[in-house]
Amino acid sequence: MVDHDNYDLKIMAELQRDGLLSLEALAERVGLSKTPCWRRVSRLRESGAIGSTVALLEPKALGLE
Numbered sequence: 001m002v003d004h005d006n007y008d009l010k011i012m013a014e015l016q017r018d019g020l021l022s023l024e025a026l027a028e029r030v031g032l033s034k035t036p037c038w039r040r041v042s043r044l045r046e047s048g049a050i051g052s053t054v055a056l057l058e059p060k061a062l063g064l065e
Contacts, residue, residue, distance in 0.1 A: 002047055002049070004049070007030055007031070007032060007040060008040060008044060008049075010029070010030040010031075011026065011030050011037065011040055011041060011044065012044065012049065012050065014026055014029050014030060015041075015050065015053075019053040019054070019055075020053075023037060023038055023041070026041070
């Protein structure tokens with residue numbers, strides 16, 4: 001198991017809320033510049049901590065109850 005620091009935890013929380021955030025917006029939200037943020041996201045993906053990015057569909061918006 002890998003220990004994750006506060007930046008990693010913030011990155012994962014923000015991406016879990018909105019997986020389509022731009023790198024610039026993500027970096028700003030977690031308090032990093034773009035390059036270190038990108039490196040961390042890459043490392044989290046390579047380690048498997050971030051498994052995939054998905055779109056959650058809204059059944060009501062699709063006419064499904």
